Amino acid sequence: MTKDQIFEFFRRLAEDNPSPETELEYGNCYQLVVAVALSAQATDVGVNKATRALFHEVTTPAQMIELGEDGLKEHIKTIGLFNSKAKNVIALSQLLVDEYGGEVPDTREDLVRLPGVGRKTANVVLNCWFGQETFAVDTHIFRVGNRTGLAKGKTPDHVEAKLEKRVPQPFRLGAHHWLILHGRYVCKARTPECWRCKVADLCSYRKKVLEKPKGR
Template identity: 65%
Template sequence: MAKQLPYPVMREIFARFQAAEPEPKGELHHTNAFTLVVAVALSAQATDVGVNKATKALFEIADTPEKMLALGEEGLIEHIKTIGLFRNKAKNVIKLSRILVEQYGGEVPSSRAALQSLPGVGRKTANVVLNMWWRFPAQAVDTHIFRVGNRAGIAPGRDVDAVERAIEDHVPAEFQLHAHHWLILHGRYICVARKPKCGACLIRDLCSYEEKTE
């Protein structure tokens, strides 16, 4: 595990990310807070591309908790059966839709604790929703961020909670809102798992990874 990079280096790294992509966007398609919750919940152990294909038609007919309940579990399964763990995910989406209707008036809450109380919604999902919809500087640590954080020294940690804390503690405040998107995209397309594309990396000279590729 790499050592934490010093503050001036961190500032330069995120300044470069910002200059290259001032407003990074998540790649899960959604139309409102509810469809975002559902999309993120469905994306566990699945690709964003696969989820987007499945939800394109789904969200045209079920973009609110009420409409999702009307569709029902079996109807939902027909739309998401190409996604891994689709049966369990369908149960959770129907359960969380019912809770949203019965306890929150059909609205998605802006509280992490409330979001995490929903079936199938863990801390990472809650953080994605808080960040993308409510624009809170929440850090949703996935496999890409965990890899980049540890490999580059941006946010080293032995588990996702430690990496999340490292981002919160060491990324300059003005970059916190978009930090997790920059890191996800960097990990997905440049700092890939097996052979990072160091030759195309805009922070190559700042990264602490020793086994750089050309």
């Protein structure tokens, strides 16, 4: 995509959804960290179902530690990899209490020190809570970046670097939300719904599905 095409790409997505947000449910920064850590290889819908009761009971790292690993597992046992995720959440909570006074740090370097928190999770927290212009490349953004020609790369880090370089203002803060939602609901993995895509004419994908399949 050219610079003009990229600007128009995001302009249309922004026009359609002026205030994009994560679909994960949370009440504070700590709960956001936990929710994003739990969302690896799981759907936001599944995580939200598991965390509604949990977050009513637990709002701080200290409360999570008090709940304990077994108690946490009872809440999140419907989520994939819940055993290892529970272990990580208790460990990250302990680290927050021991080294950060129970507060979530606002730098990527500190966030990725937390067990179960990688670069993608850190970027989500920095963007959603701290308002930093980060690009959290999940499977949806990786696919959309490569498929459309917006940001081609062989790894999520490569795609992130391309987005960092190419996404213009005033779209940088909301860009990763627009891309995730576009990949989740329109530019789907198996069959992209190009027939209802607002940016199809800007996209370089050669196998566009321009007619709605029968039965849909």
